[in-house]
Structure formats: C-alpha cells, structure tokens
Amino acid sequence: MENVTFTIDENLVGQRIDKALALLEEEWSRSFVQQLIKEKHVLVNGQQVKVNYKCSAADHIEIQVPEPEPLDVLPEEMNLEIVYEDADVLVVNKPRGMVVHPAAGHTTGTLVNGLMAHCKDLSGINGVLRPGIVHRIDKDTTGLLMVAKNDQAHESLVEQLKAKTTTRKYITIVHGVIPHNEATIDAPIGRDKQDRQKMAIVDNGRDAVTHFKVLERFEEYTLVECQLETGRTHQIRVHMKYIGHPVAGDPKYGPRRTLSINGQALHAAVLGFNHPKTGAYLEFEAPLPADMGKLLDQLQKNR
Secondary structure, X not given: OEEEEEEOOHHHOOOEHHHHHHHHOOOOOHHHHHHXXXXXXXXXXXXXXXXXXXXXXXXXXXXEEOOOOOOOOOOOOOOOEEEEEOOOEEEEEEOXXXXXXXXXXXXXXXXXXXXXXXXXXXXXXXXXXXXXXXXXXXXXXEEEEEEEOOHHHHHHHHXXXXXXXXXXXXXXXXXXXXXXXXXXXXXXXXXXXXXXXXXXXXXXXXXXXXXXXXXXXXOOEEEEEEEEOOOOOOHHHHHHHHOOOOEOOOOOOOOOOOOXXXXXOEEEEEEEEEOOOOOOEEEEEOOOXXXXXXXXXXXXXXX
C-alpha cells in the first residue's frame, strides 16, 4: 500500500472530506475517494470518519492507497501516433474525440485501451482504469500527452507537474480580438456551484495560473498560445471564458454561434519534461490537427 498525507488549509474548511480529497489529488475521482473511506483507508487526525465528514482547519489526513487491482480493461489495436518512446516513457499525440482513460461503464475506445495494446508495460499507480496516465487532456482537445511505463517514471513525472517544471504550451483560437500582446491569468478554479458538470472561477477553488500571448489577430477571433503553470480541469477553457475570450467551438464554455469545428479549437502543441531516469530535458512539438489548421487558413484568407 502507498501512504499519502494531506493537511487541510483554510480554502477547504467546511468541505466534505470526499470532495476535499478529490480536489487535493486531481488523479482521484470523488467516487474513488468515497470507496477509500468506506473501506477504512482514510484517517482524520488518527480517527476513521464517514464520507460526509466536514473538514476543519489543519486536519491531518492519512490515506492508505491499496495496490491496484489486476487490470480488467482490454487492449485494443489502434493507430496511435507515438511521438517518442523508450523503456520509461512515451509521448502520444491524441486525436480529437478520443477519451484518455476508461470510466465506470465506459471501458472501450479510450487512449488507455490503445496504449495497452501498444505496450504491455505501463505504470500501475493509477489502478485499474488509468494505467500509465500522468496527466489528461479533454476528449475534444488534441495534442501531446506523456505516459509512464513504470512506477518510478510515473512518480518522477507527477513530481515535475507538481513542481511546475514541465513545459505545456497550447495553441487555441478564441472569440474576440485580444488587445494586449501577452498576460497572465491567475484565478482559482473549482466546481461550478450552479452546474456540477462545469468548472468555474470560485473563491475557494484551487490555484490556477495560465500565461498567454497573442500569435495572430483576425476580425472576430484571436490565435493564442497558452502556457500552463498549473493543470486544473478545463483550465484554459475556463480562464479564457473568464477574461471574455472563450475558446472557439467550445460546447461547454463558449457561445452557440462559433466556428465550425467538432469540439474546442484547443491543441496541446508543446510538451517538455526531464527524463525520469537520465534527467535530460526532452521537448516535443505536434503540428495543429487538420481541422484546426483549416479553420486558421479560412480566418487568414478572410482577414
């Protein structure tokens, strides 16, 4: 078993413990946390609690994370675009429309299914449904993901994400013409209180920082490069909406009248990290997907 500890800060006071732990550890779903609590793997100040326990300031939480169960997600042959691979890590260019990992009741057609067919050695830290997955991008976001092929590599890559030493640059087309050339958005993100399927800027959210610069301006849109300092769920989509420039084609956070593309015009273009074994810095770049490239061509021609 792996032992994990947290201390509750003031932003999480009053939150249910299952929600608080799911916010503290992005790789854990709320249902996974609830299962840990029900199986008595969670102690608060040395005592067992129920899932509806409300957190207090400075609560010390100890979690024993069980070893992953034998994998029951089936490998599926897919034509994955592997950008880089060695004995420890691989980098894949995910297409639009592909879910990264299975969820309960949805265990086929995901990137994980394809990765399992491509290579048999993936880290087991995230358990049954998410072997090797260190970070995620949304179903309809395209681009680069790093995958760990063993637990040592997984731990190293996760630590780099937490230490904010990785490079993650996205290219996006947003609504409106952004007047300034570059800026930083520093606004906390949490679950939308009115719509649990969305994220939003909330006072008690987790810190979220996005740096962006304008690459090109058009009549009603702007081509932007966003660099993540943190990696919150839907971060770029929420932050760009927050400053009044939602991502084009975004069905969740954007306007109905938008550019014609099957999902948000958002692409994880550059990914860099230190190799977990050698320490050498590696950086990879993926060109825009065809549909986003076509949109950009149209905007340039119509300018």
